[in-house]
Amino acid sequence: MEISTVVIGIILFAIATMIIYGWGLVKQKNQSSDLMNMLFSKGNSKVKKYLKKNEYITLPQVAELCDGIEAKLPFSKNKAIVKDKNDFAKQLMQYMVKTGQVEEENGSYKKSK
Template identity: 35%
Template sequence: MGKGEILLGIAAFAVVTAILYGWGLRRSMTQADDLRRILLSRGAGRVRRYLKQHDTVALQDMTRLVTGLRGGQPWSRHRITVSDPAAFARELADYMTEQRLLDKTPDGRYRLRH
């Protein structure tokens, strides 16, 4: 093995290490936002399943549905849990309305958008 091959191997190792470090750093910086999005997505799924069996859902029902909701990224031990179901239900209702998944009825309840 020549000196050129050794230097090329060291350079390749350094490049791969830098790429993996950058990817890990970026992932750790955006992890909180990613976990929040995962939790909102899971909550939206629960509400949509509920609305397939019911016509409308009230904010109190959403609070009950998201109580104990947990989420996490694959291959990560970091998890997020709903600690304040009432506040999260309000945030979830706003999120689902912004995403055009729900419509707000005049009586303050929510229904699936068709």
């Protein structure tokens, strides 16, 4: 085995290690926002499912639906859990109104048309 082959192998191994390490750093940096997005997505789907069966939903009902929702990323020990259900429900409904998924009407919410 020539010395140039060994040097090229070491350089390729170092490059592969740098890429994997960089990927891990980026995933760790974005982890909290990804967990929050997953929580909002799960809450969003529960509210939509409820609104398929019922015409209106109130903030206390949203809070009960969202109580204890968990989000966990694959290959990670960290997870996000809804602890303050009332605050989460308020933020979720503000997001859903802002994105046009629901409409606010007299303190309750209904599905947008």
